[in-house]
Amino acid sequence: MKCDGYRIVLFGYRSSMHLILMLFLLGSCSLQQQVIRKASRTLLSDTSVVHAHLGVLVVDCNSNDTLFSHNASRYFVPASNVKLLTLYAGLKFLPTVLPGIRYKEIQDTLYLIPTGDPTLLHRAFQDQPVIDFLKQQQKVILVSNRNWKTEAWGKGWSWDDYRAGYMAERSSMPVYGNTIRWSQLRTVDSSKGYFDTATVILSDPEINWNVQLSSHTGLRFQIQRSLCENQYQVTAGPEMEVERSIPFSTRNLEAAIELLKDTLHKEIFVGSFSDTNSFRFIQSHPSDSLFRYFMHYSDNLFAEQTLLMVSNQVLGYMNEHILLDTFAQTILKSMPQQPVWVDGSGLSRYNLMTPENFVWLLSKLKQEFGMERLRRIFPGIQEGTLRNFFISPNLRVFAKTGTLSGHTALTGYLYTQSNRLFAFSIMVNHYGGSSTSVKRALERFLTEISHL
Numbered sequence: 001m002k003c004d005g006y007r008i009v010l011f012g013y014r015s016s017m018h019l020i021l022m023l024f025l026l027g028s029c030s031l032q033q034q035v036i037r038k039a040s041r042t043l044l045s046d047t048s049v050v051h052a053h054l055g056v057l058v059v060d061c062n063s064n065d066t067l068f069s070h071n072a073s074r075y076f077v078p079a080s081n082v083k084l085l086t087l088y089a090g091l092k093f094l095p096t097v098l099p100g101i102r103y104k105e106i107q108d109t110l111y112l113i114p115t116g117d118p119t120l121l122h123r124a125f126q127d128q129p130v131i132d133f134l135k136q137q138q139k140v141i142l143v144s145n146r147n148w149k150t151e152a153w154g155k156g157w158s159w160d161d162y163r164a165g166y167m168a169e170r171s172s173m174p175v176y177g178n179t180i181r182w183s184q185l186r187t188v189d190s191s192k193g194y195f196d197t198a199t200v201i202l203s204d205p206e207i208n209w210n211v212q213l214s215s216h217t218g219l220r221f222q223i224q225r226s227l228c229e230n231q232y233q234v235t236a237g238p239e240m241e242v243e244r245s246i247p248f249s250t251r252n253l254e255a256a257i258e259l260l261k262d263t264l265h266k267e268i269f270v271g272s273f274s275d276t277n278s279f280r281f282i283q284s285h286p287s288d289s290l291f292r293y294f295m296h297y298s299d300n301l302f303a304e305q306t307l308l309m310v311s312n313q314v315l316g317y318m319n320e321h322i323l324l325d326t327f328a329q330t331i332l333k334s335m336p337q338q339p340v341w342v343d344g345s346g347l348s349r350y351n352l353m354t355p356e357n358f359v360w361l362l363s364k365l366k367q368e369f370g371m372e373r374l375r376r377i378f379p380g381i382q383e384g385t386l387r388n389f390f391i392s393p394n395l396r397v398f399a400k401t402g403t404l405s406g407h408t409a410l411t412g413y414l415y416t417q418s419n420r421l422f423a424f425s426i427m428v429n430h431y432g433g434s435s436t437s438v439k440r441a442l443e444r445f446l447t448e449i450s451h452l
Contacts, residue, residue: 031060031452035067038448043426044070046441052431057355058449061366061413061421067449072359073337075352076427079402081409082346082353083303084361085339087291087377089327090306091369093313100130100284101173110139111273113147114173114253116312118305119285121175121263123204124293133282134264142271145253147312148172149319152250154304156348163225165245167347168301170308172318175256175263176205177301179245180232184221186240199236205259209248230255291377295400296384300345307344320344335360346402358411358425371413371421374398378412389439395450399424406430408438416452 035058043049043056057072059065100120102113119125134141152169153159161167168178181204189198201213207230214235221237223246230248248255253270261268294302304320311323324341332339340352365374378398379386385401389410399412411425424446428438 032065032067034452035449039068039070039445042448043441043445046444048433048437048441049428049431052438053429055355055427056425057359058422058424059359059363061363061423064363067422069355072355072425075337075340075354076409076429077349077404077407078346078351078353078358078409078411078427079404079407080298080300080303080346081358081400081402081411081425081427082341082343082351083294083298084358084365084400084411085341085353086303086307086344087295088361088365089310090287090291091365092331093310094287094306095313096287097283098285098287098290098309099281101133101282102279103133103282104279105139108139110137110141111279112141112143113276113279114143114145115281116172116174116305116308116318117284118174118177118302119290120173121205121259122177123181125285125289127285129284130282131263134260134266137266141266141268142273143173143253143257143268144272145172145270146272146276147317148252149317150308150321154343154345154348155321156342156350158347162227163223163246165247166300168247169250170301170304171250171252171256172308173253173256174250174301174305175259177245178250179247180204180207181243181245182221182223182234183243184236184239184241201234201236205263208258208262225249288373288377295377296379298385298401300347303345304343346404349404353427355411355425355427359423362411362413362423362425366413366423374413390443391440392443392447395443395446397446402427403435406432408435408442410442414446414450416450418452420452422449 039056053076055071055074055076056068058068060067098117098119099115100117101115104111120130121128152171157167165179171178183202185200187198209230209232211232211234214233218235218237221239221242221244222235223244224233225231225246228249250256257268257270290302290306293299294306307320308318311318311320315323320343328338336356337354339357340350342348342350375398378400380398381390381395382393386397386399389401396415397412399410402409407429409427414422414424416422426442431438
């Protein structure tokens with residue numbers, strides 16, 4: 001008989017051990033052939049991907065056998081699958097609890113050095129140890145931006161997305177996720193015998209920046225912002241209740257300091273100081289809570305700041321370019337193909353990865369940090385971004401999604417009904433239809449092999 005191009009000849013067993021070994025080989029062969037048939041029947045022939053660039057790799061985590069490979073060594077734009085690389089860097093180099101701020105007290109002055117922690121005043125994190133610490137201070141607060149050595153936007157980001165909530169600017173001390181949450185609430189009063197509509201526009205946090213309210217009602221609630229300034233044009237819409245998150249221009253530390261002043265009701269100054277010895281840390285939150293958040297919700301700012309925090313930890317300053325060059329020569333050198341990795345979130349289309357690289361990374365994650373921890377960090381079915389990816393609630397998948405216009409990726413772990421653990425990476429680039437049809441094709445394939 002043949003299996004994947006190799007001929008297995010059965011002849012004269014002289015011991016039961018030979019028989020057991022041969023049965024094991026036949027079983028592995030059968031499993032591989034089943035996956036190949038299911039891929040051919042579902043994924044490879046699906047009209048939504050047949051004209052696209054498709055790369056697939058499925059590996060049995062226990063035996064390390066390749067069960068299915070299709071263009072697995074070719075490069076693809078990975079979109080938010082890049083966050084898996086960022087996760088690995090964070091798990092490997094960040095401490096168990098995040099450093100929220102570095103501080104040093106000298107006489108009547110409190111010196112602060114930001115650490116890049118994105119949980120500061122973030123709405124998803126109710127406990128704020130750094131804010132509690134700063135509220136107690138009676139000293140003059142002086143903040144340095146000395147360890148910021150990069151730009152607010154990543155390499156290859158689409159500049160005209162600067163008003164989109166998913167493209168918040170990076171900074172050494174992000175506050176409120178570097179976004180302003182705008183909300184519109186329309187109320188109707190019929191007590192006077194006619195309908196009287198009132199519209200309330202709110203911002204969270206409240207800001208003292210230039211805000212102009214349009215005199216007319218638009219087709220939808222809309223916020224416009226100048227490219228490099230925090231000047232806003234607000235147009236009310238017909239929605240009864242709606243929210244929009246709009247990034248603000250960080251202007252290095254300037255915007256963060258203005259917002260912190262209003263929050264703390266204290267004077268805060270930006271300054272420089274040369275002596276950085278004997279600084280202490282205020283811890284903020286467990287690092288896994290940071291990883292879980294950006295993995296579940298594909299939060300770009302959290303991923304970017306994770307990479308910058310790693311840079312600060314490894315290099316002593318925040319510069320992802322130098323950090324990634326260092327990684328390419330060290331911890332990623334043994335990847336099957338040399339990756340092109342330029343940012344922490346996957347917003348850049350300059351990123352290039354292969355399915356083989358991602359499955360290699362999944363193996364490293366499992367080996368170094370264990371599946372129990374990874375299952376708490378990765379979204380499962382009906383969680384985070386997987387909630388909109390899968391229809392079936394029955395799959396046991398823990399994976400990271402990736403989506404850009406014309407690009408969809410899914411990389412992670414699949415438990416089969418017989419409790420086998422597969423690592424997989426599926427990348428689809430340059431398709432012309434909707435992402436929904438591509439997602440359904442991927443779901444059908446994973447559902448098929450989950451029955452093995």
